[in-house]
Amino acid sequence: MARPARLSGAGGRATILDVAAAAGVSRQTVTRAVNDLPGISVATRQRVLAAAEALDYRPSRFGRGLVSGGAHQLGLLVDDLRNPYSPELAASVLRLAAARGWTVVLADVGLTGDSDRSVQDLGAQSDVVIGYLGARAPEWLERLGSVPVVELDPAGPALRGAVRLDPSEAVETLADHLVTVGVKHPLVLDAPSAAVGAGQPSARGQLLLDALRRRGYLPRHVLAGAASADAGAAGTSAALAAHRRVDAVLAFNDVMALGALAACRRAGVDVPERVRVVGIDGLTLGTLVAPTLTTLAVDLDEVARHAVDLALGMLDGSLPRSGDAVQRVVRHRLLVRESA
Amino acid sequence: MARPARLSGAGGRATILDVAAAAGVSRQTVTRAVNDLPGISVATRQRVLAAAEALDYRPSRFGRGLVSGGAHQLGLLVDDLRNPYSPELAASVLRLAAARGWTVVLADVGLTGDSDRSVQDLGAQSDVVIGYLGARAPEWLERLGSVPVVELDPAGPALRGAVRLDPSEAVETLADHLVTVGVKHPLVLDAPSAAVGAGQPSARGQLLLDALRRRGYLPRHVLAGAASADAGAAGTSAALAAHRRVDAVLAFNDVMALGALAACRRAGVDVPERVRVVGIDGLTLGTLVAPTLTTLAVDLDEVARHAVDLALGMLDGSLPRSGDAVQRVVRHRLLVRESA
């Protein structure tokens, strides 16, 4: 099905003028036919539509957007869709965006080889960007260009808008809970963090350790090789073998906690009877396993709501592009399920 | 931080002419400064950038795209990001798209209230659309407009390009496997399907039942209330209680199989010792639980590769917009892990 020869558009694509010529009408009439506008005879409309079809005509979104404004496009930057955290957040953002009639461009910096390019393209296609920048925030903000940005869970000081996650209160509640249920020898199953020195506890890990120590515990600290289920399982297996008295595993996140759960099962260690397991994040995933996972949950709907709110304000100029006025905090809270 | 008063752009947004006026230069000079082009003095560049900053100038992606073509934008339509199947597919598509320098607009019809609108907006913003249309394919193709479409796992006959999933061979392999390991009383844990009558087995379910019967089994068929983990767990619990001899649960998908796994654990039924559990899809999720999930896996990277391939061909005119030339088939294959 080769295309007719002479087309004016770039890339050999037909433009409205090609259709007009083929149908023997003006471009305005093509617009009327293609956009279902009134003021055109049935016969003409049919002739135009036939010509459009034959030329495989598709209106340029740029031409259209230029004149009619076009829908807002929200850029969403996630770290790795294969990690269940990202899609849950994306789902929340998508829902809010769709409710406003915005479209969402998605870029994944954990997935693509050339993440710099992805970030740059995202900035070019978006009216506003929401997402995780992590340790490379300064560099990537540069690449995003001049769009307003709402950073989620920023690793450092907030350079633009920001929604911060704060687990500190929930960590205290969790520590109290562990005391109450009689835990004696807790273990913090930590993940490496780019923000601290190698071998050091992550910010979350430190929070957990401090809360436990304040209650008289002498918590063990295990630094897994990565924030993955496999690494969580390996770390747990080793720790259970080396320290028989461990009776609670507090993981850096839910995915690692799932690994801990699997390791316990393989070691024939009952959860929560002999060892309690706790994650952080509150992923739906934690409700699909048995025992269901106790976790410090963050309400991603709330995170998304704040982020979109801030983005909106920055976009319409009612909020500045950085500073305290574009900062929000969302606190984790303890979700006691079966595993602890 | 209120904006300066008189701005020519729509929505009060500054245009290149506003910046030019503020900096006392021509629009070409603004382009040079903003796009880091050569042929501009340092002093002028700084003055222009300052003016741009002060006016909160952001170049219109429409204006830019119109003249320089702009990156291709791929529309991806998923059903529900909260279902782990969607993000795994999205991850594969995103990776391929990014490698080509395309951006991806994502719409989720299972999530948004006004899915019709989402579909329509997606069509308007995309050069090509890949995705699940399900039972509403005819209607939604209409809404997508004239963009090329590659439908994934179409429910009916392919109306445009299509990547079909074919579990039939893997189902036979699975049935043989069950015979080999000594399963006697298998149960098909099915999900409701819009394509068949209420209470009827889904296409997948029928495939499983047929393969089992051909091997002399008298398989039970349980239709869960939904294709969810909870429904899978409920269906499994009820079946285990009613039919003590059931020694294998073949679920409609992995998520339901996870529910079956949880139900077995709660009932104190060992997997795979007493009951074997099998899912369909091959989600990563199945490797995070213990026992790991045996499943009929479909390679989503392969699905994505075919889909992007077809999309590309339809876009550049080397492939027609529908018909056998734009159909691909991806087969499931049995992935034996711990649960069966």
Added chain:
DNA sequence: CTGAAAGCGCTTACAG
């Protein structure tokens, strides 16, 4: 180093 001209593809008034 800087600016005047042309044009990307479309839609929105307006005139016939």
Added chain:
DNA sequence: CTGAAAGCGCTTACAG
């Protein structure tokens, strides 16, 4: 019912 004109915001030659 149909078409000539103007303009959306930008960049790419080209001229000075």
